[in-house]
Amino acid sequence: MKKRIAITAAAAFFAAAALLYLYLTGEGEGAGIPCPVYQLTGLFCSGCGASRALRSVLHLDFYQALRYNAVFTLALPFMAAYFGALAISFVRFGKDEISKKIPMWPIWLFIGAAIIYGVLRNFPLFAFLAPTTL
Numbered sequence: 001m002k003k004r005i006a007i008t009a010a011a012a013f014f015a016a017a018a019l020l021y022l023y024l025t026g027e028g029e030g031a032g033i034p035c036p037v038y039q040l041t042g043l044f045c046s047g048c049g050a051s052r053a054l055r056s057v058l059h060l061d062f063y064q065a066l067r068y069n070a071v072f073t074l075a076l077p078f079m080a081a082y083f084g085a086l087a088i089s090f091v092r093f094g095k096d097e098i099s100k101k102i103p104m105w106p107i108w109l110f111i112g113a114a115i116i117y118g119v120l121r122n123f124p125l126f127a128f129l130a131p132t133t134l
């Protein structure tokens with residue numbers, strides 16, 4: 001049990017450190033993760049703008065976060081709840097007791113929506129879905 005608590009605390013520490021680093025760095029200071037899809041093709045993928053969106057959420061600027069990446073921003077509370085529950089499950093039971101209790105259809109629905117989002121944001125009609133530059 002103590003070992004699992006130490007592992008979880010270490011993971012939480014590194015996650016918090018990464019979030020703090022992202023919080024403290026400004027726009028364009030290199031904390032963002034360059035997108036290989038965008039760099040190779042010039043097209044936006046579903047994840048483009050996600051690190052900027054996370055930085056905006058950390059600064060409590062939810063509107064800008066949605067403009068950078070709406071799908072990622074809307075998924076954040078669910079991801080945070082999932083990883084939080086996963087950490088608790090790991091500490092208590094030493095294994096993942098959460099994933100098997102989650103039905104797959106919402107996950108597949110989210111993946112489908114994210115793929116459609118990634119395609120649509122490259123068309124001029126849906127340019128409002130593309131990541132903004134402030």
Ligand SMILES: [Zn+2]
Pocket residue numbers: 035036037038044045046047048049
């Ligand atoms: Zn991308």
